[in-house]
Amino acid sequence: MTLSQLPTISFKRLDTPEEREKLRVAASEVGFFYLVDHGLTTQQLDAVMTVSKQFFDLSEFEKKAVAMNRSAHFRGYNAVGGERTGGAVDVREQFDWMNEESAVVALQASWQTLIGPNLWPTNLSELRSKLLSLTEQQTRIAVTLLRALCESLGMAADALDGTFSDAPYTHSKIIKYPGTTASTQGVGAHKDPGYLTFVLQDQQSGLQVEYDGHWLDVEPRAGSFVVNIGELLELASDGFLQATNHRVLAPEPGVERYSVAYFMAAQLDSTVPVLDLPAEMKEKSKGVSTDPNNQLLSHVGENVLKGRVRSHPDAAKHIYVTPQAHQNGT
Ligand SMILES: NC(=[NH2+])NCCC[C@H](N)C(=O)O
Ligand SMILES: O=C(O)CCC(=O)C(=O)O
Numbered sequence: 252m253t254l255s256q257l258p259t260i261s262f263k264r265l266d267t268p269e270e271r272e273k274l275r276v277a278a279s280e281v282g283f284f285y286l287v288d289h290g291l292t293t294q295q296l297d298a299v300m301t302v303s304k305q306f307f308d309l310s311e312f313e314k315k316a317v318a319m320n321r322s323a324h325f326r327g328y329n330a331v332g333g334e335r336t337g338g339a340v341d342v343r344e345q346f347d348w349m350n351e352e353s354a355v356v357a358l359q360a361s362w363q364t365l366i367g368p369n370l371w372p373t374n375l376s377e378l379r380s381k382l383l384s385l386t387e388q389q390t391r392i393a394v395t396l397l398r399a400l401c402e403s404l405g406m407a408a409d410a411l412d413g414t415f416s417d418a419p420y421t422h423s424k425i426i427k428y429p430g431t432t433a434s435t436q437g438v439g440a441h442k443d444p445g446y447l448t449f450v451l452q453d454q455q456s457g458l459q460v461e462y463d464g465h466w467l468d469v470e471p472r473a474g475s476f477v478v479n480i481g482e483l484l485e486l487a488s489d490g491f492l493q494a495t496n497h498r499v500l501a502p503e504p505g506v507e508r509y510s511v512a513y514f515m516a517a518q519l520d521s522t523v524p525v526l527d528l529p530a531e532m533k534e535k536s537k538g539v540s541t542d543p544n545n546q547l548l549s550h551v552g553e554n555v556l557k558g559r560v561r562s563h564p565d566a567a568k569h570i571y572v573t574p575q576a577h578q579n580g581t
């Protein structure tokens with residue numbers, strides 16, 4: 252089947268059976284769609300892009316002051332070279348933040364290293380306020396979307412609520428892809444570990460989705476979020492929904508691409524259940540993927556940690572993780 256562009260889902264229409272049907276088709280057949288009518292204004296989204304560019308324009312010294320190598324919790328800034336996918340360097344600069352929390356004092360398990368405070372630059376105070384308020388709004392949207400998706404699968408809307416209760420684990424990043432000829436890998440082909448991902452793109456294309464053996468360009472659409480299904484939903488649906496592979500091609504020299512990614516997972520200490528989907532969906536399921544290089548783990552903390560250790564081997568050196576976690580991450 253060919254597809255020239257991703258399906259579009261209207262957030263404000265998700266209370267109708269028609270839109271939920273479209274959602275189920277988009278989520279199960281493509282795993283990627285544009286989400287529109289989500290209620291966030293273009294002014295707010297533009298302001299987020301502006302403050303993100305201001306962050307990347309800070310001096311090396313100011314950015315290094317919040318480097319992920321200084322965090323025990325995989326938070327903060329990575330210059331180009333600080334991330335790998337599929338064993339190769341991703342040509343992107345990025346700043347990561349998660350739930351604002353205090354660190355666990357006596358760790359009982361490696362994944363608890365994910366819990367901790369964010370690092371914020373001292374010279375750009377709007378960054379913290381603008382990004383945390385964006386995250387809060389995105390979480391509200393993600394919870395509603397996840398509930399609509401459960402309903403569209405013939406489940407109760409709250410079928411997965413127990414795994415995130417009032418506070419899902421969220422991870423976000425602002426990203427700059429500098430133009431380069433050194434590599435085509437802005438970020439290599441991968442799946443996202445959580446339930447749902449929202450990507451906000453600027454005007455520059457580069458994001459591609461694997462569909463039916465081809466790479467499909469995800470053209471920027473102002474004001475929309477590009478949503479994708481993550482590994483936890485592949486597990487919960489026993490493969491009826493697939494976490495779709497995607498990548499970003501590095502822009503040409505002289506061109507830059509900016510994006511903002513938001514990853515909603517469940518609570519780190521939870522384990523994702525397998526939903527008992529209707530028979531016609533079970534029959535269509537391809538089953539959970541079994542990539543020896545990327546095992547899907549239903550313990551949420553372990554699945555998230557696997558991705559962090561694999562992505563940021565240098566930052567991981569400074570962080571307490573057991574050899575088992577390193578093994579899962581390679
Ligand atoms: N947090 C993320 N979703 N990162 C996705 C990028 C791919 C990541 N480097 C990996 O190896 O899985
Ligand atoms: O920058 C983008 O458009 C997508 C980034 C992405 O897929 C990721 O960071 O997981």
Ligand SMILES: [Fe+2]
Pocket residue numbers: 441442443448497
């Ligand atoms: Fe991704």
